[in-house]
Amino acid sequence: MTRTATPPTDAAARGELRLTRGIRATWWYTVAAIVFFELMLLTLGISMIAEWETTPLAVATVACGGLLWCASTVVLLTDYRDRTDTGPLATWPRALAPLLIAAAYGAVIIALTGVWAFAALPLAQSLMFLNWQAGVRLRVVVVVSVALAGLWAIDMQRDLEDWGFVGFYLVLLPGMTVVSLWWWDVLITLDRVRASEARLAATQERLRVATDVHDLQGHHLQVIALQLELAERLMARDPQAALEHLQAARTSVDEARQGTRDLATRFRAVPLRDELANAVDLLQAAGIAAQASIDPDADIAPAAVLGPVIRETTTNILRHGGGGWARLALTRAGSSWRYEITNDRGADVPVTQDGAGLEGLARRAADAGGVLDVRRAPREFAVSMTVPAQVGVRS
Structure with missing residues (x-):
């Protein structure tokens, strides 16, 4: 499946203008x-x-x-x-x-x-x-x-x-x-x-994630703090009651960890086809001519590993790319899956400027038993990740 679009217009203030x-x-x-x-x-x-x-x-x-x-x-x-x-x-x-x-x-x-x-x-x-x-x-x-x-x-x-x-x-x-x-x-x-719309969409997504994390962790941390405070007060005169509050605090910690895992799982559960489609739409909204090539069997690819990578690399292009086109591809290579994103560098973007997140992507690839490859050229930049089809992420 391939999604293409003609790049829309674009402009900004003097010194900040990047024309597609x-x-x-x-x-x-x-x-x-x-x-x-x-x-x-x-x-x-x-x-x-x-x-x-x-x-x-x-x-x-x-x-x-x-x-x-x-x-x-x-x-x-x-x-x-x-x-x-x-x-x-x-x-x-x-x-x-x-x-x-x-x-x-x-x-x-x-x-x-x-x-x-x-x-x-x-x-x-x-x-x-x-x-x-x-x-x-x-x-x-x-x-x-x-x-x-x-x-x-x-x-x-x-x-x-x-x-x-x-x-x-x-x-x-x-x-x-x-x-x-x-x-x-x-x-x-x-x-x-159109550029403001793209930035707003990214900001709203980050705000939604931050709100979910805040609501989840804020509640559990408040409960844990109260339980520890009660245990501290009861420790001298009623050690058994203090121990019960400590056990309740430990239970709240486990619930907070499980809630965090469930939250992460919910975001990871987005099908890779939708992840790539959303990435293409976001890039196009920012004035970048984007297209995606997706393997017909993409539904069985390890979404938990590749989904965050797609989001991170798309954000890096929006933040640091400055170019006019981008190509995304998800393909099956034997017993592995390969995701690659390539874009042209803007004339005012140095070759050495890769943006933040590459080290995190490399760690994510290593945890999944895969490999991250970065290719740099004066006017082109590519990031690819190859992971096993059956991923067992190490904790």
Whole structure:
């Protein structure tokens, strides 16, 4: 059985952002679409200027300046990808150069062509990439679009050839850009919610276990403390009664140990198919493209040993992996069962960072008479455990 899913979107604050492959591709689609719109408008503008009997030098200047301006917007877009709602308007002085290029390019256009709307567009478009707050961004795009429409109307008085269509497209470009950026913001928000959901699910599971342990041990420890206190008080004047309380305390200790074993057994009793399915769902919810390959006879595998291993290795990937994919496999190998989980390392995760828990997994494998194997590579990390089909865990 194989479970697969397309990785969902993802994002976080600057310095903490880890984009999965899917959301990274979505971002570059957004960048490509915006730059394509700019290049298309630039091409139409240059063709129009060339028909106005402008000198070849002027046309070449407008073309080269336009390419430089388009390249500068990519810098602003790169900063926009990592934006947060509480971040500054721009990353100064990194954003200053693109804005100056846009302003200078507009001055060149007005000097060479005298077309006001075309000259105002570069700076107006570059302003769309700044980190405006939600309500402010809408007002900015409305003001910019109205200003461009007014300049377009002034330019139309000159009866410029083909300027009507190009000018209309020019007025719409900032709004189209903001819509594209708004869609990216929506994807980022959805990814943050999905990541929060995955963390919440893990936290709720840990809280449930902690609550069960607290309720069980808290009750028995309270009873044992009371019984020992009574035995201490009665020891001098009634040794027989004190001995009875000591025996009752010992009985409570045995009950607490048995209750703990029963609690552990209840968690271990989850079928391995469900354990692997839950692991895949949890990884997918965190934005990781996960799939599991499960042997048809997995129901007879030693769940008491492999179940905790599946949970521990899945948690380690969520905590330390930083990659975009993971593969889980449970297979029968003769008289043994082999569980393996492999994932890619994020670009910012050191090769030596394996996370906590590997020593515990090695001890668990040894107690079950099995072997734990860890494979490390610059961009891949794998953990596998092989245990006998008939496991007799040593106490």
